[in-house]
Amino acid sequence: MIKFLKLSSYQKALSFCELFLPIEVYEEINVFELNNRVSFEDVFSKFSLPMSNRSSVDGFAVFSEETFGSSENTPVLLKLQGEQKVNDPPIEVKKGGCVRVATGSSLPDNSDGVVMIENAKISGDFVEIYKPISYFENVLKKGEDFKEGSVLVNKGKRINFRDSALLAAAGFETIKVYRKPRVAIISTGDEIISYKEKISVTKIYDANGPLIANGIGKYAEAFFLGVVKDSKKDLEEKFEYAIENCDCIFISGGSSVGERDYIEEVIKNFGEVIYHGFLVKPGKPLLLGKRNNIPIIGFPGHPLPVMIHLNLVGIPVLKKLGGDKNYYPKSNKGILGDPVFSIPGRVDLIMGYRKDNLIIPLLSKSDYISLAAKSEFIIKIPEDREIILEGEEVEIYLWD
Numbered sequence: 001m002i003k004f005l006k007l008s009s010y011q012k013a014l015s016f017c018e019l020f021l022p023i024e025v026y027e028e029i030n031v032f033e034l035n036n037r038v039s040f041e042d043v044f045s046k047f048s049l050p051m052s053n054r055s056s057v058d059g060f061a062v063f064s065e066e067t068f069g070s071s072e073n074t075p076v077l078l079k080l081q082g083e084q085k086v087n088d089p090p091i092e093v094k095k096g097g098c099v100r101v102a103t104g105s106s107l108p109d110n111s112d113g114v115v116m117i118e119n120a121k122i123s124g125d126f127v128e129i130y131k132p133i134s135y136f137e138n139v140l141k142k143g144e145d146f147k148e149g150s151v152l153v154n155k156g157k158r159i160n161f162r163d164s165a166l167l168a169a170a171g172f173e174t175i176k177v178y179r180k181p182r183v184a185i186i187s188t189g190d191e192i193i194s195y196k197e198k199i200s201v202t203k204i205y206d207a208n209g210p211l212i213a214n215g216i217g218k219y220a221e222a223f224f225l226g227v228v229k230d231s232k233k234d235l236e237e238k239f240e241y242a243i244e245n246c247d248c249i250f251i252s253g254g255s256s257v258g259e260r261d262y263i264e265e266v267i268k269n270f271g272e273v274i275y276h277g278f279l280v281k282p283g284k285p286l287l288l289g290k291r292n293n294i295p296i297i298g299f300p301g302h303p304l305p306v307m308i309h310l311n312l313v314g315i316p317v318l319k320k321l322g323g324d325k326n327y328y329p330k331s332n333k334g335i336l337g338d339p340v341f342s343i344p345g346r347v348d349l350i351m352g353y354r355k356d357n358l359i360i361p362l363l364s365k366s367d368y369i370s371l372a373a374k375s376e377f378i379i380k381i382p383e384d385r386e387i388i389l390e391g392e393e394v395e396i397y398l399w400d
């Protein structure tokens with residue numbers, strides 16, 4: 001019997017991630033390994049930084065008002081009363097005097113500003129000040145960077161390398177982060193072979209396995225379950241293992257309506273098919289299903305739709321499972337440099353790159369991999385457009 005797909009708006013695929021909840025399981029990770037992990041809780045600072053007023057330059061701590069009126073020709077003379085060492089607690093400055101300070105050392109008590117060394121000169125027991133400073137100039141005030149009790153990173157924030165500096169400066173050795181979701185990856189097709197096998201004209205090397213494993217690496221742990229022939233029994237065995245051991249299943253190939261396209265049936269045996277088929281090019285037969293909180297995505301076999309829908313549908317789902325509050329794909333706008341034609345009624349997703357600040361489309365068929373590898377982003381042609389002319393604004397999705 002010939003099967004037909006019931007096509008849904010691509011908007012439904014983009015919001016597939018909303019059907020799932022974060023997996024509330026954490027692990028403690030050392031500050032050296034935090035990049036890209038998602039904070040499991042609001043992290044509060046236990047002290048203020050800096051802990052005391054600090055000099056932000058090498059120079060002389062003074063009473064700022066005593067520098068007023070100084071200039072190159074009429075320097076103010078202040079008595080050199082000592083040196084504030086970086087490791088020593090604050091010493092005191094008395095009126096009419098100054099204390100030598102280094103960048104990062106505590107500001108001596110009473111002083112309210114630092115004259116940079118370039119604007120002063122030691123002359124015997126005195127220092128000549130050539131330039132006035134304002135109140136608290138060249139000083140980092142206590143708690144100015146962050147205050148005790150303030151939130152350093154929020155629950156659900158993907159920690160970047162700058163955040164890791166903040167957390168390290170606040171004295172954290174480890175941070176609780178969401179455990180990465182575990183993704184079972186399966187490639188299917190009688191013609192698909194692994195890189196270990198010898199190529200022939202009837203065979204195709206598995207590109208989708210490595211594509212998905214590398215694509216999700218930042219967000220999830222990949223478990224490649226291998227290349228499976230178009231056999232319902234073999235597929236079911238892999239699904240059984242995946243359901244037991246993983247949080248998500250990404251399978252490629254066999255999503256269409258051919259006789260050997262079993263994926264829909266297998267998903268139905270293990271859970272439910274939510275959508276099969278979208279008004280989109282490429283990747284019309286994209287299959288989205290689930291079993292409880294386990295997302296199951298059946299990507300069309302061609303690597304190009306796998307790349308696109310992994311970026312726009314698969315990765316957002318993994319970010320959501322992994323606790324990230326900011327899970328939608330990054331998009332931007334730009335001006336088209338060449339016209340693009342499309343078929344109304346479906347969203348077209350086209351590879352593109354930027355040249356002279358214009359968006360240039362790279363026209364390619366679903367079967368092409370090489371152009372996608374060179375592209376910089378995906379251009380979205382909405383379903384209500386037949387043509388978009390050069391000079392018009394378009395939306396672009398950035399590759400993750």
Ligand SMILES: Nc1nc2c(c(=O)[nH]1)N[C@H]1C(S)=C(S)[C@@H](COP(=O)(O)OP(=O)(O)OC[C@H]3O[C@@H](n4cnc5c(N)ncnc54)[C@H](O)[C@@H]3O)O[C@H]1N2
Binds near residue numbers: 207257284
């Ligand atoms: N009668 C219809 N035929 C097709 C339709 C349709 O609606 N009616 N849709 C077409 C579209 S659009 C797409 S996309 C493909 C998707 O088909 P499948 O998901 O069933 O994928 P396969 O047939 O298994 O493979 C398609 C193509 O991709 C190659 N492939 C598969 N897996 C891999 C891999 N791991 N690495 C590299 N290349 C892979 C495979 O050899 C095929 O050439 O269906 C259309 N047909």
Ligand code: MOO
Binds near residue numbers: 366
């Ligand atoms: O949607 Mo398919 O990827 O066009 O060939």
